[in-house]
Amino acid sequence: MAPPLALDIDGTLTTPSGRIDPRVFELLPDWDAPVVLATGKAFPYPVALAHFLGRPETVIAENGGVAHVDGETAVLGDPAVPRAVVEAYEARGGEIGWGDGDTVNRWRETEVALSRDGDEALLREVAAAAEGRVEVVDTGYAYHVKSPDVSKGKALRRVADALDIAPEAFVAIGDSENDASTFAVAGESYAVANADATAREAADVVLDEAYMDGTAELLTDLRERGE
Incomplete structure (x- = not known):
């Protein structure tokens, strides 16, 4: 079998x-x-x-x-901190990068995915300020801001x-x-x-x-x- x-x-x-x-x-x-x-x-x-x-x-x-x-x-994931981190990233000039409509995140419930064309260094800097409450995962297709749990x-x-x-x-x-x-x-x-x-x-x-x-x-x- x-x-x-x-x-x-x-x-x-x-x-x-x-x-x-x-x-x-x-x-x-x-x-x-x-x-x-x-x-x-x-x-x-x-x-x-x-x-x-x-x-x-x-x-x-x-x-x-x-x-x-x-x-x-x-x-299983809590979206609150990931979303707050991405809002802080955008406030500092970062872009999610999917354009109008953003079907990448439209139905996403627990994390936020950002285009790899975005500012990775800034994203990771903002994520680090969350003191371990989020992690950034690079899948090769997007940067995912998610709970480490x-x-x-x-x-x-x-x-x-x-x-x-x-x-x-x-x-x-x-x-x-x-x-x-x-x-x-x-x-x-x-x-x-x-x-x-x-x-x-x-x-x-x-x-x-x-x-x-x-x-x-x-x-x-x-x-x-x-x-």
């Missing part, structure tokens, strides 16, 4: 241009174990992907700030418990520093070749191939191993 999976989305299930790789719709709909989509994106994004895969909406969003399993949603790994433990599966039974695949906590919880962890230094160091194995090329090859191997 194939193992349960904890899968990042951006950089892991996507092409280098950021599109969902079509092989996701070949490999995951019939995966015969739970699949947890664990992302830094806002809650509706992984829910929508699970829906279009025809799979249960078992997701971790906002870097562990929101978890959803068996129809129950848990909001939440992570994908902590949320995976919660989801695994709800599914009555040992966290060590999961295989985790990811590409960014926000996946390091997931790697620490899962029994096996893999960083795709495009992964950042933190993810590469935290993973059990760094794959030879990048983006969905690496993920697809590994998923095929895992399925064959379970047969």
